[in-house]
Amino acid sequence: MLRKTLLPFFTLCVTTAIATCFDLSPAFPVPEWPHGAEDLASVFNSIEKQLKDLIADEKYDAASFSVEVTSSSESLWSQYHTARKRNETRPGAERVDGDSLYRIASITKVFTTLGLLYQHEAGNLDLQSPISKYIPELAVNGGEIPWHDITLRTLASQLSGLPRDFAQSDLMIGPPDPISIGLPPASRERMPDCDEDSNFDSACDGTDLIEWLKKAEPLFAPNQQSTYSNLNFELIGLALERASNKDFKTYMRDAILEPLNMTLSTLDTPPDDTHAVLPLGDNYWGIEEGVQNPTGGIYSSTNDMSKFLRYILTHYNAIAKGINWLMPASWGTGLQNFYGMPFEILRTDKILKESTRPITFATKGGGLPGYTTLISIVPEYGLGITVLVGCAECGKLLSAIQEIITVELIRGAEEVLWRAVDKTYTGFYTATNEKLNSSLKLAVSPSTGLMVNTFISNGTNVLGGFISKYLVDNSRPWHLQLVPTLLFKDESGQQGEIWRMIPVYEREEGLDRGVWDELCSTDVDILRYAGLPLNEVVFWQSNGIVELPAWKVRMSRDTVEEDALVVQD
Ligand SMILES: *[C@@H]1O[C@H](CO)[C@@H](O)[C@H](O)[C@H]1NC(C)=O
Ligand SMILES: *[C@@H]1O[C@H](CO)[C@@H](O)[C@H](O)[C@H]1NC(C)=O
Ligand SMILES: *[C@@H]1O[C@H](CO)[C@@H](O)[C@H](O)[C@H]1NC(C)=O
Ligand SMILES: *[C@@H]1O[C@H](CO)[C@@H](O)[C@H](O)[C@H]1NC(C)=O
Numbered sequence: 001m002l003r004k005t006l007l008p009f010f011t012l013c014v015t016t017a018i019a020t021c022f023d024l025s026p027a028f029p030v031p032e033w034p035h036g037a038e039d040l041a042s043v044f045n046s047i048e049k050q051l052k053d054l055i056a057d058e059k060y061d062a063a064s065f066s067v068e069v070t071s072s073s074e075s076l077w078s079q080y081h082t083a084r085k086r087n088e089t090r091p092g093a094e095r096v097d098g099d100s101l102y103r104i105a106s107i108t109k110v111f112t113t114l115g116l117l118y119q120h121e122a123g124n125l126d127l128q129s130p131i132s133k134y135i136p137e138l139a140v141n142g143g144e145i146p147w148h149d150i151t152l153r154t155l156a157s158q159l160s161g162l163p164r165d166f167a168q169s170d171l172m173i174g175p176p177d178p179i180s181i182g183l184p185p186a187s188r189e190r191m192p193d194c195d196e197d198s199n200f201d202s203a204c205d206g207t208d209l210i211e212w213l214k215k216a217e218p219l220f221a222p223n224q225q226s227t228y229s230n231l232n233f234e235l236i237g238l239a240l241e242r243a244s245n246k247d248f249k250t251y252m253r254d255a256i257l258e259p260l261n262m263t264l265s266t267l268d269t270p271p272d273d274t275h276a277v278l279p280l281g282d283n284y285w286g287i288e289e290g291v292q293n294p295t296g297g298i299y300s301s302t303n304d305m306s307k308f309l310r311y312i313l314t315h316y317n318a319i320a321k322g323i324n325w326l327m328p329a330s331w332g333t334g335l336q337n338f339y340g341m342p343f344e345i346l347r348t349d350k351i352l353k354e355s356t357r358p359i360t361f362a363t364k365g366g367g368l369p370g371y372t373t374l375i376s377i378v379p380e381y382g383l384g385i386t387v388l389v390g391c392a393e394c395g396k397l398l399s400a401i402q403e404i405i406t407v408e409l410i411r412g413a414e415e416v417l418w419r420a421v422d423k424t425y426t427g428f429y430t431a432t433n434e435k436l437n438s439s440l441k442l443a444v445s446p447s448t449g450l451m452v453n454t455f456i457s458n459g460t461n462v463l464g465g466f467i468s469k470y471l472v473d474n475s476r477p478w479h480l481q482l483v484p485t486l487l488f489k490d491e492s493g494q495q496g497e498i499w500r501m502i503p504v505y506e507r508e509e510g511l512d513r514g515v516w517d518e519l520c521s522t523d524v525d526i527l528r529y530a531g532l533p534l535n536e537v538v539f540w541q542s543n544g545i546v547e548l549p550a551w552k553v554r555m556s557r558d559t560v561e562e563d564a565l566v567v568q569d
Pocket of ligand 4: 003456458459
């Protein structure tokens with residue numbers, strides 16, 4: 001009786017456990033790029049050539065750029081270009097190089113947020129507390145904005161619903177003359193008397209910002225919808241000053257720039273032009289941003305930014321308890337955009353040619369007159385990219401550079417990675433206990449990742465038996481993929497990489513299975529046997545052993561079979 005009631009329950013459990021999930025990731029352990037630039041030499045050659053062709057266009061005569069790719073341990077590649085046309089009276093740096101300084105503009109928000117995470121972890125600020133706790137003046141005769149519902153986390157995630165700017169981007173300032181574009185005559189009554197609005201005679205301070213905010217109206221209710229706002233980070237900057245008892249510039253220097261050895265990076269205008277990238281025409285070099293410094297004030301170089309990216313690549317999940325810094329906080333517009341804190345995240349399936357596995361870039365871009373900038377962190381590949389462009393009128397030069405670098409880099413990295421995975425993991429494994437007829441055959445391909453092709457346990461075909469009979473919907477194509485958990489087991493001084501085996505459905509071209517076929521509740525912990533996870537796999541690299549704890553078996557790798565290698569040359 002008991003058995004009768006339990007059986008259907010078990011079947012139901014199992015079939016719902018295998019959700020329709022395609023393209024599992026991460027598909028490989030985070031690569032360390034042990035041979036540095038060598039691993040990717042041909043990729044970088046190709047990028048260099050394309051960048052040279054791009055910048056040769058005369059419309060970029062006045063453009064300088066610095067670009068650098070770093071792994072989590074060292075710089076892998078860089079390229080610099082000095083503008084062919086420069087200001088003759090004040091040309092700036094003689095030659096652009098890795099120490100050349102640009103205004104990195106809104107990338108500064110990443111530094112401000114890092115400061116916030118530090119102060120949260122130190123207990124001086126609380127991400128979950130409203131900003132009005134730290135700047136009580138906001139809520140005194142506070143106007144329309146619901147300050148008590150706007151937490152520090154809400155601000156850092158671009159979810160506050162606050163307006164974008166208060167002292168920049170006002171068309172009253174021109175050019176063009178507002179009347180010439182059809183705007184009516186207007187007074188400056190609602191504009192603060194600082195920054196752009198004072199012709200840069202005086203930077204805005206905290207009082208200017210707070211007074212302006214009291215008259216401002218929200219765009220959205222807090223946490224309703226993300227929208228880009230510089231004010232979010234100006235307020236975090238004020239909170240940081242109060243929590244640290246230092247002015248913002250000093251706090252950034254003491255907490256981040258000096259500890260990370262970002263020797264040339266600064267919030268003050270550099271004392272001379274030795275490293276200055278000074279594009280022809282309008283540029284923001286030398287403009288003091290005051291209360292707007294936390295949103296866009298830093299000057300930095302690709303050398304320094306790579307130090308910063310290496311820090312993020314190695315610490316993003318360990319800076320503050322409970323926070324993985326690269327995770328999204330809200331979706332943006334469209335299917336592929338997300339806001340983090342304060343990262344602008346793109347997930348795209350357009351890069352890989354043989355798979356629809358999404359590639360995730362946590363980016364932050366910036367723009368000020370004369371400068372466009374972008375950092376991209378690709379945690380699954382252990383790579384960080386900095387692109388700094390100095391040019392007053394170069395339109396989409398930065399996007400063109402970013403497109404070339406990221407697409408080439410990720411495609412090239414994939415080739416190198418699958419070759420490495422093939423060398424390290426694939427082949428035929430047989431039980432170390434010779435009396436046991438247990439074996440695994442692992443193969444790799446760029447479209448499926450590392451997968452189990454045969455799985456025999458004690459003379460029983462597991463893949464063709466238990467898994468295909470009970471675990472998957474056999475009417476559609478699937479494979480048993482191995483995905484790394486990025487965790488390790490320690491055993492008498494040895495380290496074992498922990499992976500999981502997961503049945504994954506394959507996309508069938510041209511076959512419409514309906515909208516809901518895309519719903520995937522990721523679940524990599526499917527079943528247990530005698531209290532152990534059924535699908536856990538441990539690779540003991542030092543002796544070529546693979547262990548399946550629930551199956552109580554250790555297998556050693558025999559010769560690599562030729563047909564295990566599916567990677568194309
Ligand atoms: C700090 O950076 C400078 C310039 O990049 C470098 O020469 C120096 O060795 C670095 N110091 C440390 C401790 O890494
Ligand atoms: C060149 O630099 C001088 C000195 O900073 C400045 O006054 C002038 O406007 C600049 N000219 C151009 C075309 O950028
Ligand atoms: C192998 O299977 C036999 C039955 O065919 C069983 O008696 C034995 O306990 C199994 N041994 C292991 C180690 O799984
Ligand atoms: C091991 O088991 C498989 C699956 O049942 C079987 O095909 C194979 O012949 C067995 N090998 C040996 C050496 O018994």
